[in-house]
Amino acid sequence: NAGVMQNPRHLVRRRGQEARLRCSPMKGHSHVYWYRQLPEEGLKFMVYLQKENIIDESGMPKERFSAEFPKEGPSILRIQQVVRGDSAAYFCASSPGQGGNTIYFGEGSWLTVV
């Protein structure tokens, strides 16, 4: 059973470009979470999605960031017009449900904005 799959693992973008990060949850998991880890900092929640629905986007910056989890295909975290401050590791996680279910993390996508 494959784990949470994220790609690309590393991404370099110039300021002003768009970054798209993809996440395929573990098999049987319908809940997806995105977190951001800035250098030398902890993990900050960004958004929580279920299939075709955004459940909690309280951690998403108001502008330039969006996320989706379509009926078919991976979840996408999209960052438009990237700036240097967007350089970070972006982690996707999935779980089969809420409550006591374990949330499993992917290996991350490292975004560098030059």
Next chain:
Amino acid sequence: AQSVAQPEDQVNVAEGNPLTVKCTYSVSGNPYLFWYVQYPNRGLQFLLKYITGDNLVKGSYGFEAEFNKSQTSFHLKKPSALVSDSALYFCAVRDLYGSSNTGKLIFGQGTTLQVKP
């Protein structure tokens, strides 16, 4: 608001000695608590969780954690540390009682464990 705190940025221990990484929590209901480990440039690996039941929880790689309701703590422990245990450790609580209560994990700041040979 739900939160966890890891009071130590770094813990240093000699190989073979017992280790403890501290975590305290603040929730308005029964807590669902988790420990994760992160190696450099890698994702988070699940170690163990407390949902209910026995206060001593055993997890992966010989780690265990003790849930203490009166002290609102969930410290991670290992009887004998290995150099390979050196990593960044995160405590987390499931947000089930906050204003959003959507079940996301809320993380502490992390504690770097350094095990010296």
